[in-house]
Amino acid sequence: MTMYTVNLAGDTASTTATRLLKDLLDQAVADAVLVSAENPWSRLPMPTVFTDSANMDRVVPLAPSAAVSYARQASLLVREPLDKTVALVLKPCEVRAFIELAKLNQCSLDHAILVSMDCPGRLENKDYLALAAEKQNLGEAFPSDLSFQEKLTATCLSCNAFIPDSADLQFCVTGMDGQLGVKAGTAKGQDIAARLNLSKIEEPRGRAEALSQLAEKRKQRKTVLFEETASTLKSVEGFQTYISRCINCYNCRAACPVCYCRECVFLTDVFAYPPDMILERAKRRGQVKMPMDTTMFHMTRLSHIAHACVGCGQCTSVCPSDIPVADLFRTVAEKTQSYFGYMPGRDVLEPIPQLAAKKGQRQE
Amino acid sequence: MSETETVTQSYKPRIVALVCNWCTYTAADLAGTSRLSYPAEIRMIRLMCTGMIDQKYILKAFLDGADGVFIGGCHPGDCHYLDGNLKAERRIGGTRNLIEQFGFDPDRLKLQWIGASEGPEFQHHMTEFVERIAAMGPSQVRDRMIL
Numbered sequence: 001m002t003m004y005t006v007n008l009a010g011d012t013a014s015t016t017a018t019r020l021l022k023d024l025l026d027q028a029v030a031d032a033v034l035v036s037a038e039n040p041w042s043r044l045p046m047p048t049v050f051t052d053s054a055n056m057d058r059v060v061p062l063a064p065s066a067a068v069s070y071a072r073q074a075s076l077l078v079r080e081p082l083d084k085t086v087a088l089v090l091k092p093c094e095v096r097a098f099i100e101l102a103k104l105n106q107c108s109l110d111h112a113i114l115v116s117m118d119c120p121g122r123l124e125n126k127d128y129l130a131l132a133a134e135k136q137n138l139g140e141a142f143p144s145d146l147s148f149q150e151k152l153t154a155t156c157l158s159c160n161a162f163i164p165d166s167a168d169l170q171f172c173v174t175g176m177d178g179q180l181g182v183k184a185g186t187a188k189g190q191d192i193a194a195r196l197n198l199s200k201i202e203e204p205r206g207r208a209e210a211l212s213q214l215a216e217k218r219k220q221r222k223t224v225l226f227e228e229t230a231s232t233l234k235s236v237e238g239f240q241t242y243i244s245r246c247i248n249c250y251n252c253r254a255a256c257p258v259c260y261c262r263e264c265v266f267l268t269d270v271f272a273y274p275p276d277m278i279l280e281r282a283k284r285r286g287q288v289k290m291p292m293d294t295t296m297f298h299m300t301r302l303s304h305i306a307h308a309c310v311g312c313g314q315c316t317s318v319c320p321s322d323i324p325v326a327d328l329f330r331t332v333a334e335k336t337q338s339y340f341g342y343m344p345g346r347d348v349l350e351p352i353p354q355l356a357a358k359k360g361q362r363q364e
Numbered sequence: 365m366s367e368t369e370t371v372t373q374s375y376k377p378r379i380v381a382l383v384c385n386w387c388t389y390t391a392a393d394l395a396g397t398s399r400l401s402y403p404a405e406i407r408m409i410r411l412m413c414t415g416m417i418d419q420k421y422i423l424k425a426f427l428d429g430a431d432g433v434f435i436g437g438c439h440p441g442d443c444h445y446l447d448g449n450l451k452a453e454r455r456i457g458g459t460r461n462l463i464e465q466f467g468f469d470p471d472r473l474k475l476q477w478i479g480a481s482e483g484p485e486f487q488h489h490m491t492e493f494v495e496r497i498a499a500m501g502p503s504q505v506r507d508r509m510i511l
Binding site for chain 2: 238246285355
């Protein structure tokens with residue numbers, strides 16, 4: 001993969017990356033940019049759309065935050081054919097989710113430029129705001145001040161998929177000897193790098209080492225987490241205990257970037273029981289905990305999206321009962337994805353496994 | 365409450381069979397008209413195609429206390445809707461992989477191709493499945509409060 005460079009020249013990686021994004025607009029490579037930005041009312045960055053580079057003062061593309069999954073917001077900008085090009089600055093998990101949404105016909109890659117970065121990880125929203133009160137430039141801290149990484153979400157701390165291989169352009173910040181690298185992962189990306197007149201470089205030798213060390217550390221943590229979670233889930237008692245505090249608010253479903261149904265079956269009459277049915281169930285089983293079908297909800301959601309789970313962790317972030325939903329989903333997803341030999345977001349042309357009517361994979 | 369009950373005379377497996385209209389259900393009909401009896405523990409539900417089986421039907425059966433779920437469809441290549449049964453194969457394979465992670469024996473979920481003319485085969489597969497489930501003992505979910 002070709003790497004290009006932009007010299008930081010005293011700026012931070014963040015401001016240099018922002019300059020590049022402004023160039024996309026100024027040089028008419030893109031008509032709009034979706035990127036993380038603060039606004040006059042909030043230090044918590046939000047996905048923000050810009051059509052004029054003059055307004056991009058508070059853009060923080062490398063901020064360790066994702067207040068919400070940007071993948072769904074990004075898909076809204078390219079969900080119909082349009083005669084404009086939109087640059088979408090997404091974290092690696094959000095890129096993968098976006099590609100999965102494209103496979104589900106929720107959006108298209110045709111008019112999108114996928115821009116991503118070596119992921120800094122993210123903090124929970126309230127942790128970000130608390131830290132931002134102490135650190136004035138938290139949005140620009142990556143990679144010079146990595147102390148925020150002690151407070152990353154549990155999911156990020158065990159994520160080893162932080163390099164966005166499928167993105168058109170990737171901001172390379174780790175192990176770059178004071179430069180901002182830009183990798184062009186696709187032909188589209190190479191074309192843009194040429195239009196922006198970026199000069200090619202050899203990848204600095206320290207980068208691969210730095211990345212693989214971090215990946216190894218995260219992978220070890222992930223392995224332990226998945227083993228612990230898997231052993232908890234392997235019994236009726238275990239699963240019930242895991243989700244016992246769930247109140248069926250469906251926040252996790254709403255926050256999930258790949259849970260895309262406009263009308264979720266759990267909100268339809270299928271699960272709207274008449275009173276007689278509820279009382280009958282109470283009689284047969286001895287008792288019925290309300291709200292009903294909590295286990296059914298999580299198991300169904302797992303069966304529907306485990307193949308596409310990108311491990312973004314938003315489900316845990318939004319759970320009002322502090323259930324580690326992401327640990328449940330990531331653990332199961334790894335097994336499901338391994339069963340199908342599938343990696344979500346790897347390639348938009350790779351078919352969704354349940355719909356790939358191949359005779360190859362026969363049941364034993 | 366003991367973890368597993370020994371198989372006693374009083375344990376009758378509860379099996380839900382999701383069968384496709386064009387092949388397996390027709391085979392069941394043929395078994396019936398041929399007076400080939402099969403176990404009464406089977407509760408059959410007719411669908412148009414195994415390809416329309418959402419994984420949640422299987423999950424609901426198990427969570428409601430089914431001891432086994434049998435899925436019957438057309439042989440590959442013979443699906444009335446061309447490739448519905450191939451999708452079912454992948455989906456049900458995935459479901460077996462899933463339920464195993466929650467402590468269910470994946471052999472409690474079986475996918476079997478049974479053609480429309482295969483009345484005797486239908487009787488055979490049903491009988492064999494019921495015997496297998498009976499030997500496995502009741503589902504760990506049975507008579508247990510499920511949230």
